[in-house]
Amino acid sequence: MTFIPLMSPNLTDEDIAAAVEVFRSGMLVQGVRVDEFERAVAEYLGVRHGVAASNGTATLHLALKSLGVGPGDEIIVPALSHVATANVVEWTGASCVFVDVDLATFNLDVSRIEEAITERTRGIIPVHEFGLACDIGAVIELAREHDLWVIEDAACALGARVGGKCVGGFGVAGSFSLHPRKAITSGEGGFLTTDDDDLASRWRALRNHGIETQNSGKQEFVDAGFNYRLTDFQAALVLSQFRRLDDNLCSKRRLAAVYLSELAEVSELRLPAPGEPGSHTWQTFHVVLDERYDRDQVIERLRSRGIATNYGAQCIPAVSYYRRKYGLDDRRSFPNAAAAYENGLALPIYEKLTEDDVRTVARTLREVLAA
Numbered sequence: 148m149t150f151i152p153l154m155s156p157n158l159t160d161e162d163i164a165a166a167v168e169v170f171r172s173g174m175l176v177q178g179v180r181v182d183e184f185e186r187a188v189a190e191y192l193g194v195r196h197g198v199a200a201s202n203g204t205a206t207l208h209l210a211l212k213s214l215g216v217g218p219g220d221e222i223i224v225p226a227l228s229h230v231a232t233a234n235v236v237e238w239t240g241a242s243c244v245f246v247d248v249d250l251a252t253f254n255l256d257v258s259r260i261e262e263a264i265t266e267r268t269r270g271i272i273p274v275h276e277f278g279l280a281c282d283i284g285a286v287i288e289l290a291r292e293h294d295l296w297v298i299e300d301a302a303c304a305l306g307a308r309v310g311g312k313c314v315g316g317f318g319v320a321g322s323f324s325l326h327p328r329k330a331i332t333s334g335e336g337g338f339l340t341t342d343d344d345d346l347a348s349r350w351r352a353l354r355n356h357g358i359e360t361q362n363s364g365k366q367e368f369v370d371a372g373f374n375y376r377l378t379d380f381q382a383a384l385v386l387s388q389f390r391r392l393d394d395n396l397c398s399k400r401r402l403a404a405v406y407l408s409e410l411a412e413v414s415e416l417r418l419p420a421p422g423e424p425g426s427h428t429w430q431t432f433h434v435v436l437d438e439r440y441d442r443d444q445v446i447e448r449l450r451s452r453g454i455a456t457n458y459g460a461q462c463i464p465a466v467s468y469y470r471r472k473y474g475l476d477d478r479r480s481f482p483n484a485a486a487a488y489e490n491g492l493a494l495p496i497y498e499k500l501t502e503d504d505v506r507t508v509a510r511t512l513r514e515v516l517a518a
């Protein structure tokens with residue numbers, strides 16, 4: 148029996164050779180390859196600065212630190228996301244204010260944001276969940292009215308566009324992950340985007356022990372910074388993949404279209420909204436099962452038939468730490484995030500998957516649901 152994993156990075160010989168070249172140079176830490184990668188992403192995304200870091204959680208943390216977020220502040224985050232989106236808020240001493248998501252797009256329900264804003268609110272972290280651009284225009288508009296900043300958590304959405312413009316370029320900061328579950332990978336890695344020169348300089352210092360190089364060339368320790376650097380071999384590996392990003396997105400859009408048609412008649416599940424053309428990168432193909440199914444049992448049945456699936460994202464207020472700290476009734480306050488967490492199923496989707504693989508997964512899922 149062949150096994151179809153949930154995700155498998157597409158590393159070519161050329162990608163690997165790019166990393167090996169760095170090994171041979173002996174220059175392993177952050178250096179010229181990181182610079183090159185940063186320039187390439189900034190150009191592609193249409194922003195002034197790309198700033199690489201060690202992962203897509205460190206990037207969010209850098210963004211919050213640079214904006215001076217601290218105890219007493221409230222930050223609005225979606226109730227459904229990777230738990231990292233909320234964890235970084237906790238690290239700063241600020242509090243999370245959760246807002247439910249829309250069950251068709253899995254993105255922030257913008258109509259619920261305003262009621263979550265108080266005089267302590269500093270900003271909003273919308274997530275482009277599973278790779279689909281959220282209604283970023285509406286979020287930015289609302290933020291402007293209330294004098295809040297927006298940090299886009301675009302970890303899954305590299306290359307997703309709204310009105311021709313890439314996500315990550317709308318808020319004061321855009322945060323991306325280069326984890327192997329995302330479209331292109333450096334193993335661990337991430338980067339930030341911004342048009343703000345001062346923020347970019349602060350991130351460069353904060354990721355490197357707080358070191359800032361003065362105009363005179365002298366190094367000053369301007370902050371109690373972190374070591375959140377990406378290495379040059381990681382940058383070389385991911386830059387090589389980045390050059391094929393458009394092909395990668397194209398193949399996943401084709402695979403998603405096959406899933407959407409193969410599963411169109413299955414009444415036992417809710418399919419993801421495909422969004423406007425170009426707005427979905429399909430980092431995850433996420434369906435929600437009818438509540439009569441035990442999702443974990445479906446995962447087990449699919450696994451026994453050679454197909455890896457998993458839940459998609461956390462309903463953050465429902466996981467132990469957040470339940471203990473905030474004591475929220477997630478099913479009542481965030482019914483959509485709770486349903487997506489309890490009954491959501493992420494299906495395999497990645498560049499190396501074939502259309503036949505997708506048909507096999509869809510057929511097997513139909514059979515498992517009908518059994």
Ligand SMILES: *Cc1c(COP(=O)(O)O)cnc(C)c1O
Pocket residue numbers: 202203204205228229231232274300302303324325326335336337
């Ligand atoms: C993957 C992911 C992160 C975390 O990225 P890492 O690189 O794994 O730290 C944060 N937010 C979202 C929405 C993600 O999908």
